Amino acid sequence: MVCGDALALGPGSLVSVLPDTHVGMAELRFHELGLDLRLVKAVADLGWEKPTLIQEKAIPLGMDGKDLLARARTGSGKTAAYAIPIIQGLLQDKMTLSEQAVRVLILVPTKELGHQVLQMVRQLTTYCARDIKIADISGQADISAQRPILMEKPDIVVGTPSRVLLHINQKTLCLRESLRALVIDEADLIFSFGFEEDLKNLLCQLPNIYQSYLMSATFNEEVKALKELVLHNPVILKLEESQLPDSSQLLQYHIRCEEEDKFLLLYTLLKLSLIRGKTIIFVNEVERSYRLKLFLEQFSIPSCVLNSELPVQSRCHIIAQFNQSCYDYIIASDEHVLGEKGKKRTGKKRKGKSEKGQDSEYGVSRGIDFHNVSTVINFDLPLSVDSYIHRAGRTARANNPGAALSFVASSELPMLQEIEEALGEGGSKGCVLRPYRFPTEDLEGFRYRCRVSCVWLRAV
């Protein structure tokens, strides 16, 4: 690609619309895709029987050197869809090229995602870890600490656009000669996270020819703009599917509940074991996450809090602990990442920390693979449809079942309507948020105890 060229989708571009088959499991198995045996073995260790549909289509195209724009819903395995062909390509390169160099750049919008991509690539390279080195530079705050890591020229570098550009400008990272592939993960977020300027500057530092992957759960204006900037005659893989799994995999409910009763309602659901298993409870503000944690603690319900004010190491640690089942409940606040009412942040470069000490490169509802989440609760309804989709997408991932339950106050009814209309529009099967009904009549006792606790909490 030539820097600054706006490359339109050429006539040779292929748009492949794939049918929706549950999460989209493929016909082929991994060993039938012509992969290096070390990769096949690593995939087997992960317990993956077959590629998902997006993987089955993307892996051969990626191995063929095609530019790819892939849209598939949350949890459909997009990370491995680009990571596998990239690792395969690197293993092949290693047979002929002896010089160590950074050959792949994976751009992510958040530090959590950078950490997760690193983990996934490490798992996939278990049997070739000596041949393929990877570094995640999104997470570390101190740039000088990353210099020695980059001096070793890892084959794959993962980072946010701003951090990568910083290293390029400081000449601790040079991609102009060696880069063979660029990935933009969660492409729909890169611009809305304010990385547009950084990304454009960064693209000017890349060689003329390299393979590009754009991965996204949604196709929006940002993805279109990125496509023009980054891709050259791409193959477009677009799963013809609803944005969330259908009701056979993901149950979606809402409960009408005024603000003052939300705490009570959550306690009731948990105590009556109407919600079981690992649960992510989303709130719209950091302060509410602590308030809710405190409230649950009064009833000896342990939970942990995840928000942008925590240092990145703590956030990654909390996600890891949750995935290891140390906690059943995470209370996460995510809304600040979308800005006001879910509008995108334009142009301006984001600083590391906001005035309130919140990390701008934070995001838990986007792309993070929380394991085996049985329920997502929208304690506060999100402020945009996209945000609802990404929150709900933290459950029912891959082939697992899940439920999304939204507490809806009167003031949130217009948003509920917007979500239902948007999910219905795409022809989604069963994606309406059904009213939730309590299967018990004995709520009064809980109601009383909760009210007492709420009064106590307000008094604190």
Ligand SMILES: Nc1ncnc2c1ncn2[C@@H]1O[C@H](COP(=O)(O)OP(=O)(O)OP(=O)(O)O)[C@@H](O)[C@H]1O
């Ligand atoms: N072929 C497969 N078989 C079974 N599970 C898989 C397969 N591929 C990936 N997974 C699992 O599916 C989950 C979701 O994968 P991944 O995070 O890559 O999805 P995604 O499409 O990137 O989601 P998001 O859009 O939310 O980022 C992960 O736990 C991953 O380990």
